[in-house]
Amino acid sequence: MAKVTEITVWTRGVVMDKEARDIANGFGKGAKMEGKFIQAFDNYEDLPDRVLVTTRKYVRISDEEIEMKYVYTNDHPDVVVVVEPTIVKGINVLRGMPEGGLLIINTNRPIDYMLQFIPNRDRLGAVATVDADSISGIRTVDFSGSEGGVDASGLGAGISAPILGAMSKVTGMVEKDSLAKVVSDVAAMERGYNEVTIQKFRKPRASYFWGG
Amino acid sequence: MSTIKVPKDREVPFGAVTPAPVTSQELFITSNWRIVRPVLDREKCALCFQCVMSCPDSCWSFNEEKEEVEWNWRYCKGCQICINECAAEALSAVPELDFPDGVVRLEKPF
Numbered sequence: 001m002a003k004v005t006e007i008t009v010w011t012r013g014v015v016m017d018k019e020a021r022d023i024a025n026g027f028g029k030g031a032k033m034e035g036k037f038i039q040a041f042d043n044y045e046d047l048p049d050r051v052l053v054t055t056r057k058y059v060r061i062s063d064e065e066i067e068m069k070y071v072y073t074n075d076h077p078d079v080v081v082v083v084e085p086t087i088v089k090g091i092n093v094l095r096g097m098p099e100g101g102l103l104i105i106n107t108n109r110p111i112d113y114m115l116q117f118i119p120n121r122d123r124l125g126a127v128a129t130v131d132a133d134s135i136s137g138i139r140t141v142d143f144s145g146s147e148g149g150v151d152a153s154g155l156g157a158g159i160s161a162p163i164l165g166a167m168s169k170v171t172g173m174v175e176k177d178s179l180a181k182v183v184s185d186v187a188a189m190e191r192g193y194n195e196v197t198i199q200k201f202r203k204p205r206a207s208y209f210w211g212g
Numbered sequence: 213m214s215t216i217k218v219p220k221d222r223e224v225p226f227g228a229v230t231p232a233p234v235t236s237q238e239l240f241i242t243s244n245w246r247i248v249r250p251v252l253d254r255e256k257c258a259l260c261f262q263c264v265m266s267c268p269d270s271c272w273s274f275n276e277e278k279e280e281v282e283w284n285w286r287y288c289k290g291c292q293i294c295i296n297e298c299a300a301e302a303l304s305a306v307p308e309l310d311f312p313d314g315v316v317r318l319e320k321p322f
Contacts, residue, residue, distance in 0.1 A: 086247050
């Protein structure tokens, strides 16, 4: 079985729920257009319908068919995306991450400032930050219709578009051109691709190659 | 009327759930829900107790010894109702990331 890359997206319930769902679904869709096998799903155990509660969304990407079924959480995430930066203070977001994983934070603060809130930062292979709030200017995009059952606002309208662009550049798993066919706000996605900042750490035993 | 004699080792607290009354539950700490925190300017505070009455989680309380209102950082969710209700405009919203501590770090969301 080929390597399955697990991506976990951390977000806040209700106010930034759709953004994180768009990141999970959009990144999965982009990978699927390039012929990869994916699984993308919303949280299963977090009770997301409470304002500001911390919740998760998950993506799995592999070159072969993913045989992992019936498990609805990523226990060993290779990539962790934090949609709201305050989450790193209250949650151990790197739980279960293998040595040399990647952390992407949506913040305008310096990387060194954010790292002081992460006590187990030694296992990180790279940290990337993107200021999606100022790029897109729209922080919250509500579900239109009945709680996302009928969603006419489109995938990737708010802060999810710049974060998707940053993920494309740093992980290198999905091409920017594939994401441009998926997201509705292509200009913000391109700006996120160009404006992401990354800091890498030397990890001799890790098998990851984070670009950017 | 006679009462049932319960052996000392079989006794359970009333309600069988929690030692009541308590002002806070250790099982339900919600400080990591917060994006901004209310910061009180004690010189402006007029002790009108609007924050005490309006807080949905009873995070503001009056300390009678110090004669000032106190903020419970463990349970405040950062809803900013107290900031809107404060008549003296003594409360302001400050991003939680400006402070090095003040949040209970959890392994998982509950």
